[in-house]
Amino acid sequence: MATIQDFNGVNPTWCSGCGNHGIGIALKLALTQMNLDPSQIAMVFGIGCSGNMADFINVYALHSLHGRAIPNAIGIKLANHKLPVFVIAGDGDTYGEGGNHFLHACRGNHDIKLITHCNSLYGLTTGQTAPTSQKGFRSKSTPEGSVEIALNPLIIALYSGATFIAQAYAGDTPQIIEILKKGIEHKGFVLINILQPCVTFNKINTYQYYKDKVYKLPADYDKTNFDEAIKKANELSAERYPLGVIYETNKPTFTDQLSQLQEKALIDKERFTDFSDLIKEFI
């Protein structure tokens, strides 16, 4: 059985106090506790501080381009749907550069676990405004304050067809582990939006900020109730951040619905050789 050491790559280079440390450890622990080993997992990493985790964790990994991790993950899943596929990317990567892919991946209910490190700015490029920054956020790219309102990823995922939508907080590692394990067990498109203070550049969304504004969903919260989930997701615009599984429903995944994949994974199938059957179409 794999231990957390088996998953350890090179030592993380994240800033001291960065929320990524907690997320990274939580992820490795969740995988270990789910009895998975590094050879049984595929992960695609975006470009940004969170994507740098590619070097810090041992799995079959693809360190992608900025914004393109989701379609890479869809490709991996189509080729080998028996492999659990994860996407690790930031909020700028997922909701900005890759926004279109995010939207359509929800629609397809692709069986991918998308773990977004949401620090509400662009950390690796030294702190510019992100799609999730609050309106008025001052940064190097918006010195007079951003004009746009913050994007609400939970609402988009809910309305676009994602079947598992959760929110976690980098300051609460045990809860991240718990949500990750539920997400790994879920079949279908999983969004886990992890709120993560950037200690170096974000002077607004700090640990102190979140401490006052996050709360755990109560034990009797009905995660299968779509309307309730919309209400919870909408709280983001009032800067209230519910933590936990906000919505879960069971629907066939994308690959479940492809007749080609009913028996074997695409890469494990025998080569098709009845070419005469195709050639006759042209005579």
Next chain:
Amino acid sequence: MSKYLWKIGGEAGFGIMTTGHTLSKIICRRGYHVYDWAQYPSLIRGGHNTYDVVFSDETVTGLKWLIDCLVCLNKETFDLHKSRLSSESLVVYDKDDFDFDGNHIKINIPINKILKDLNGEMIMRNTIALGASLALMGGDLIEFNDMIKTQFGRKGEKVVESNLRFALEGFTFVKKNYADKIKPLLECKECDKKLVLSGNEAFSLGSIIADCRLYAAYPMTPATSVQTVLSSWQKKTGIISRHAEDEIAVINTAIGSAFAGARSSVGTSGGGFALMVEAISFAGAAEIPLVIFLSQRPGPATGIPTWTEQGDLLFAVHAGHGEFQKIVLSPGDVEEMVELTLEAYNLADVYQLPVIIMSDMLLSEAHQCLKENRMDEMIKTYSVNKGKTIDTVSQGKYLRYKDTEDGISPKLIPGTKDSYYLANSYEHDELGRSTEDSNVRIKQVNKRARKISTYLKNDFALPKIYGDINTSEIVFVSWGSPKGAILEVIKEMKKKDINSALIHFTHIYPLAKEEIKKLFVSGKRYILVENNSEAQFGKLLLAETGIEIKEKILKYDGRPFWPEEILEKLT
């Protein structure tokens, strides 16, 4: 026999395409060679569609200017193409639609009356016209009737019956009224079975034979029909044809599936290809095998979407930021399309890089025939070569980007037990981990570059030579679809006792400088022929080999070359 051109024209949306394609198949089944091409505007209804079918008992590789039989389903067809008619040309039309002056042979068929009397639909005017045409060309209705039954079978007995009836009405009307105009052009001949194939269909077939498991695309003319064909074959062959949200997702999906171990390809035209460019660089850096089918149309921007040009060569060759390796192949006809498609998938796997297959609207959509036994031979002699792809790890730590002599590192299928690795878009060490170390960087750059030296040594193919360069007065130099027209030109010149030859490049990038230079001798008239305005291959040849071809025949009006216009330019 000399080449014969039958051409039909009418309003878009009324079955012109199907009718032309049907005639091509009939001609092939009767033992003749065919080359056809449809011209249509970028809209669904209301524009003008025409379809050229050129045939002969000898091989046909190109278009023909002079029309031998023009079928006019509207007046516009006659007006637009009358300059291509001679006094010998037949004009099939209905006097109820329009009439014309001019010294051509009138074949007036009461298409509208037949249609009305028998309660037919507008689209069935084609059936009447094709029945009449078959009579004029000395054929019969055997093949046409067969095709009607297959084509309309699922629409029910009534539709089949009525189409058979209309074919017969057109046919017998000519037999009764224009018996003196009938020429014995399509008498049934013994011959090998032939496929009627477009370039896109050839790429699709080649992809299946090459064991491609995933094709991703976003519809874009003129590459769209690859997606149509491969999507329709999903159940039969097990391939996944993925229609993603945009071309960026398309190529990144294919990169994901190729990383996971499935042979993968994408297809598009210039605009879509432009969106893919960043990911091509990714495939280069991470060493992901990928086949990219690029069917060119006239740009820039949206350009002239449904017409033809070879304007994306230099863009394709240089596509992607940074320095990385790719191979560009360029078939000139459907047979080469099958051959090079098969080869492209092997090259991508062997060298772990993107391989681009260049097509254009003419090659992608024009149909040519290909002998079935040649197809069978290509299938039999092909073996899927995945190079250094491995699914077990021997002792020691697996190094994805191992520094090897030939530049190629073993590629492990993800999911293999007891291992893992990182495929990386960042510069990386042998393990795949990101690095900024200067020595490691140099090592990896050199390793990747060595793949191309290995390719040039083992798999690069010199251009094909048609004719004899030594005895030729004129040597054409070209790539891609102009091949067909040039071969027709060489044939015509031969009739005038002028020897000419063609140097036809199929492996267009990278180029093996020293070997290519030997093909260019001093004192000979070399003429570069390209379907673009900037002589892009000429520039590439100059940059890569130092060879400069001064005399050029270039065409960039969105139309392909007619052999006649090349001949005219030579004098």
